[in-house]
Amino acid sequence: MHADATDDTQSRTEPQDMDIVEMPMEGIAAFWLSLKKIIGNKFTAKVLSEEAERTSEPFMRHLLEIGPAAFPDDMFLRLARAKRDSVARELERKFALMRVALLDIAVSENPRKTLARMTAWFPGVAVSEAKVTKLAMEMVRTAENGGAEAEYAVSVSHRLNADQIMVKLMFYCLWSRRESKEALLAFAELSGCRYFTEALGLVADGFDAPFIRGRMETQARGLLDMVRQKMDMAADMVLAMRNKLPYEEIYAVAKSYLPS
Numbered sequence: 001m002h003a004d005a006t007d008d009t010q011s012r013t014e015p016q017d018m019d020i021v022e023m024p025m026e027g028i029a030a031f032w033l034s035l036k037k038i039i040g041n042k043f044t045a046k047v048l049s050e051e052a053e054r055t056s057e058p059f060m061r062h063l064l065e066i067g068p069a070a071f072p073d074d075m076f077l078r079l080a081r082a083k084r085d086s087v088a089r090e091l092e093r094k095f096a097l098m099r100v101a102l103l104d105i106a107v108s109e110n111p112r113k114t115l116a117r118m119t120a121w122f123p124g125v126a127v128s129e130a131k132v133t134k135l136a137m138e139m140v141r142t143a144e145n146g147g148a149e150a151e152y153a154v155s156v157s158h159r160l161n162a163d164q165i166m167v168k169l170m171f172y173c174l175w176s177r178r179e180s181k182e183a184l185l186a187f188a189e190l191s192g193c194r195y196f197t198e199a200l201g202l203v204a205d206g207f208d209a210p211f212i213r214g215r216m217e218t219q220a221r222g223l224l225d226m227v228r229q230k231m232d233m234a235a236d237m238v239l240a241m242r243n244k245l246p247y248e249e250i251y252a253v254a255k256s257y258l259p260s
Contacts, residue, residue: 066079
């Protein structure tokens with residue numbers, strides 16, 4: 001990425017559909033550098049409120065909301081880090097749910113046991129196993145009918161809420177038990193999460209559970225580490241923008257996080 005890589009004539013009237021897991025580090029940096037070019041030193045709530053409304057990614061929107069506030073810099077960073085940890089914990093839970101379901105599918109586990117393991121990831125939250133099973137069975141009937149509604153029903157994405165993911169994963173457990181592991185391949189391309197799709201392919205191809213577990217755990221650690229780095233970089237860039245540093249110095253902040 002070059003210092004002049006952003007286009008300050010770029011239209012910002014469309015919603016910013018960002019995914020902090022899939023978006024490369026360079027893309028996150030380019031977002032803030034582009035914004036800096038457009039607004040200059042006008043880093044105020046009035047200027048950023050519209051940008052926040054059009055930004056669906058939770059952490060980026062959070063920075064747009066708290067960035068212009070009158071917090072001291074150290075408090076701003078504490079709040080940014082708190083949000084980072086919250087986002088990372090929730091993402092870790094979603095990856096864990098996917099791992100539990102796919103590993104149990106790999107060994108043909110009873111779906112009721114799988115559901116019990118998944119609900120354990122919701123401590124202190126009342127998650128009715130009966131309701132999850134009922135919703136998953138409705139998805140089975142939807143999948144039998146096919147069509148666009150079925151495709152939406154079975155798609156798994158880390159951008160969904162964790163309880164929604166659990167219901168969809170329960171569908172995969174039920175479908176695999178009724179049809180076969182290989183039958184899950186028909187749904188692989190419908191999922192919006194590379195972490196899930198790649199592991200699903202390994203399960204359907206008959207790879208053994210210990211291998212799949214090792215790969216999923218390693219990949220999850222790498223993804224979570226990268227996501228935290230992206231969020232730290234974004235927070236430090238916003239801090240520089242709060243202090244009205246020039247574009248080149250904000251770019252230097254980004255370069256500190258980017259590969260040489």
